[in-house]
Amino acid sequence: MTSATLDKSYDPQQVEARWYSYWERNALFTADPSSLRPPYSIVIPPPNVTGQLHIGHALDNTLQDILCRFKRMRGYEVLWMPGTDHAGIATQNVVEREIAKEGLTRHDLGREKFIERVWKWKEEYGGKIINQLKRLGASCDWSRERFTMDEGLSRAVREVFVRLYEEGLIYRGDYIINWCPRCHTALSDLESEHEEVKGGLYHIRYPFRNGQGWITVATTRPETMLGDTAVAVNPEDPRYKNLADDKVVLPLVGRELPIIRDSYVALDFGTGALKVTPAHDPHDFDLGRKHGLEVIRIMDDSGRINELGGAYAGLDRFEARKKVLEDLQVQGLLEKQQEHLHAVGHCYRCKTMVEPILSKQWFVKVEPLAAEALKAVQQGDTRIVPAQWTKTYYEWMTNIRDWCISRQIWWGHRIPAWYCECGEVIVSRATPDKCSKCGGGDLRQETDVLDTWFSSGLWPFSTMGWPDQTPELKKFYPTSCLVTGFDILFFWVARMMMMGIKFMGEVPFKDVCIHALVRDAHGQKMSKSKGNVMDPLIIMDQYGTDAFRFTLAAFAAQGRDIKMSEERIAGYRNFVNKIWNAARFTMMNLEAGGGQAGEDDKLAPTLEDRWILSRINRTAAEVAAAIDDYRFNDAAGAVYQFAWHEFCDWYLELIKAPLYNQEDPAGQARARATLAEVFSRLLRILHPLMPFVTEELWQRLPGVEGSIMKAPWPEGRPDEIDLEAEAGMELIMSAISAVRNIRAEAGVAPGKEVPVVLSFDQDSARRMLLGHAGRLQSLAKISSVEDVPAGRAPEKAASAALAGVTLYVPLAGLVDFAAEAARLAKEIAKLEKEIAPSRKKLTNEGFLAKAPAEVVDKEKAKVGEADSKIGRLQDSLAKVKSFL
RNA sequence: AGGCACGUAGCUCAGGGGGAGAGCGCUACCCUGACACGGUAGAGGUCAUGGGUUCAAAUCCCAUCGUGCCUACCA
Incomplete structure (x- = not known):
């Protein structure tokens, strides 16, 4: 593969299809409980089997995938446990609707036949969402995929039920419960939505x-x-x-x-x-x-x-x-x-008005469980991020009421209780064949099933094989993090906390990362009835999965709802394309070197090399810190800024000169070597956010073997942090911008070269600019650079005041003095406006007396710098005016 | 009724005690040998309102207005 095959623009469709199956084939998602690497584990919030991927799932799973891919690159043994939820009422409703088309009700079929139908439906249509998650790039360990009605998980459910019953934490009795007259079942308090x-x-x-x-x-x-x-x-x-x-x-x-x-x-x-x-x-x-x-x-x-x-x-x-x-x-x-x-x-589930009705139901006595779950968060065993949700959690845990767990539906875990004619109730792990009291063999099992959330409450450990002691539990429990929306904080998170602590003796997760709800561009909750749903699958078709994921991450600021806008997605689609083209450029140049890059890089690194290495170090660290803190938007923002506005806008432009300079092969090789190194790191930093395009490009990089998933995260190299190079580049960039500004304002044709005269008042500035005059010339279309003492500066020129240097562009015959005077006046006014608050501070005695010395010094330096610039600009202005 | 957020550029949103930021949109110029899904240069904001704390407030506190959400058994 060569860049000759790299198209001019990125086409996500074909690339995405290729890599997901590659990752799966190569078992790159598989977790090894016997690994010696430190563990990192997440259990997926299991979507309903009946579910279709909506934008909320997309957000939730993108964030989890970012965490998992990032941690893998950092050397963790990652388990991302996937699966689906049997969603009792929802699934039963779906199948009931289906058989209704045949003119049948579930009662016509009878319990057994109906459940067979549900299983059949599940095999055929259920879990569609799994493939949709794969489209999203989710790197779950699919070899471990679970379903809440699986045999193993059902065993866990029975075990938990029996133990709670034996401890008196499950009881049966007549109480007023929330009854849905349409679904014909009891509901928990949470499932009754107040409107x-x-x-x-x-x-x-x-x-x-x-x-x-x-x-x-x-x-x-x-x-x-x-x-x-x-x-x-x-x-x-x-x-x-x-x-x-x-x-x-x-x-x-x-x-x-x-x-x-x-x-x-x-x-x-x-x-x-x-x-x-x-x-x-x-x-x-x-x-x-x-x-x-x-x-x-x-x-x-x-x-x-x-x-x-x-x-x-x-x-x-x-x-x-x-x-x-x-x-x-x-x-x-x-x-x-x-x-x-x-x-x-x-x-x-069906929005029917709930009827409070007296009925005999099964309940969990939650108070003792909730007390422990409350304590666990209070003492920091589990951290809720962002912390503002902690209070909500406390509130609910302290005001909790008993949980009605029986449902009068057929699809679900049937309650393991049997009634004997003698009146005895037998609750047992195994199906009993005779009454433990009277020995009678005529036992009827309870017809009710359990609330779906009862089984999902066990998810963090039931999926890992509990009640058996498995290597998975040993290695990966408690899980590292749970990522979910606040809408199921009570439904699910709270229950997992209670159950996990009760049965594992340890909290189910160290962190709970709570993200916002995704709304439409007007802030409305997306719903089918409003017709404002954005289908993630269509979005991915249109803009590519990577662009979509990046958008979600960029929007995922903590503690705020997300208003999804298609314009933003298009913006990040452009960003993905920008990366693609940076790769195109990179590969063209690496190949031009005949694959020799890296061999002859003994030359001292140039300023732009030092600068870009310093910058990418900071960027990698910033992104890593942001992901570790669940600040996904900061991670996206940092890498975006670096990739586009530093790497592409400046670095790639700067190295064109050495890359194209045939007369200096060593310089070419050196530039190629740095380019290859930095681009390789950039791809790795981007990978958790945009896995597909980075894998595609990674595998096309010369000298690369294997998946980018196995490549190490670019950890910090303190030796590459280079303050001098960063400051130097600041000056060079400001000089280039100044010339460009003058050219634009004076209407100089883009292709026309102009001479530049520099008048220095700092030697460091002189060394920097004259030492890199070539870079200046190529990026600002400059014909010549001349160094003159202050007094000999050209008079008929446009000028700019920079730190330590005044820059002149003599435009004899071209310069419009009136326009230049206006430009200078504007510049002066802008500087004055900017510096005004600092001037005011320095006249404030309280500030001078009480503010920290470094703040005062900083303000003084700022004013000094501004005064110097303003002074020089005023000189220029006076000169220009004299020609009017 | 309580609780929690949020009001920052035309739009969507970051930021969170010491120099007002991004993306999109807008204006002008440019198809420059990675990219027009692009480049360069610009315009645009009394950071909702009113108080307070502080040397210093968009940022902290209080109040007001507006918006959204969650919890709740006054029928």
Whole structure:
């Protein structure tokens, strides 16, 4: 392969397809638990099997990939554990929809057949996202890919369930839970998403039994009155101190209800009187228990009024509300209704309004687990980055309530509990064949399955073979870092913390790196219903994966939402192309040397060599530090700045002269050697961010063998840091810019060469500029450089004041003195404006007295420098004006 | 109701007590033998508002306005 085959512009499509399979074939992603290298491990947040790669996954996995590739290059044994989540409700919904097309429900098929169908679906369509992650370049160890319903992981689930049960941390009981009437299952508190809903607050009269007036209750849920078993008021409420009767008659139903007094009732809300429906409201449930109230559940699992709802039986809850209100209106019992804004839970899977319903479910007693998880972060075993999320984590961990883990669906880990006719409940790792109490053989397994998050909570260790003691666990647990969005901090991170500490005795990860949500260019959350989703696959097709990844990294500033913009992606596409062309240039020149580069580089390095080596050292260090700190945007920014604005803009331009100078073969070889070295390092610095193009270019570099993935990260070389070269280059670059500016402002044709006269007031500046006059000439199109004493400077010239030198471009006949005067005046004004704050500071006695000496010195130096420049510019201005 | 962020160039965003930055866009010139997905030179900002701390505030503190998000059982 030679640069003859390197196209003029980068075409991502063909390159990307080639390298991913190369990496996989060569097992470059595979982790070796017996390696002696230090471990670095990440478990992927397992996407749903039903999932399609969206931009949030893309961000999340790009960041993980950057970390993994970087750590590999730095000599770590890296395990990036991949896999997918069985996503109980979501997956079941998908397959139910599929069989619905055949006119079937899951009940037509029966549990076993239905689950077979789900597995079949999973084999066929599930895990599409895995290939999409590969498109993204994710360097996961696919040989270890896991699925939460795998046999091994299922064993871990059973083990955990049984142990928690045996310790009394799992229990079963009747409580109010969040019920989704569409999915027909219980949900945890987290899975019920609160959304503001405009509802009504209805004031309803409950007449006293004795006919002496009524009590008015206020409610947002009039339809649940069918299940009312009391009315409650606050014992302190003067309005209700002396009531006409101690019982009311429930309208529409006719049941007599006691009036209970409880301080729970707020005095200042509604009417101060509360209807109590223990079967359909969590607080009412508590009140009911406390006061020994009857519990009447009036709704079925689909949210329809059941036979206990009398005339309303069969009506959907919303129809029932309407009808109840109508009937109350007719009877004159609806005193008033007002608009009322309140937060109502919605199913996180299907957005159906959640129904709080009394039901028998399994729960995890989380308090003791949460206490440990809280402590682990407090004492720094796990660090949350950025730290602002720590508080949120604490808040949740301290206010946590028991976790409802049973789901009335079929797809998932079936709860390992069996019921015997004798009433015994057997919870066991292995399927029992007879009752442990009565010996009976007629056992029925619990039909409920576990919350999907129960199994994903075990992910960091179940994927590594737990409950067995495996080499993987030994080497890679606890994992180094977890990268995820804050939206699942509670759902998942918190649960992994609890489970990891409980069962491994150690936190599951040392760091939690929390990144922002990706939004569209207007800051809206991307969603299918809004139609503002950006499909990462299409983006990758259009701009290339590397450009996309680089954009994500550049946007990933901590603690902020990301507004994705296509313009930015296009900008970084251009950057990738810039790298490509820098490579094109590099290779053309390396080949021109017949592959001899590096052999004859004994010559002392030139200024630009020293400078670029110094700069790339700093850049490598900066990028490394940024990645280590999860400041991905800083990493991207630093390498972008270096590659484009130092390496390409200046260094490549500067070495064209020596590279093209046939008369100095040694100088050519030396330039080639540095170029090859610096470019090789640049590719390696870029690799974690843009793996594909860097691999392609790496493998085309002469003398390179093997993947860039195996190449070492360019660690710092303190000997190459060169302050003198950096300062010298500053001066040279400023001189070149000054000449270019003068040329542009004077309208000198780009091709025309101009003479330059320099008048020095510092010897170091003289040595630097005259010693590198050739560089000046080639980059600023200069015909000659002349050194004159200050007094002999050309008069009819445009000029610029630099540090230690005044630069003149004599433009006899060309120079427009009026324009030059304006330019100088502008320059002076700009300098004055810039230096004004410093001047002010130096007149401030407090500043001189209290500011650190080095700050004062710095300000003085700044003013001195500016004064020198301004003075020289004013001299020039006066001269120019004299010709007007 | 509480909590957490955020208001910086036309747009999208970095920065975070001592010289206002980037990308895109804009203006002018240039197809210069890596690159027009390019080059060179420019224009553009009282860093939301009002106070305070400090020798020094875009940066720290308080308040106000605006925006977004999270948590929450006043029916």
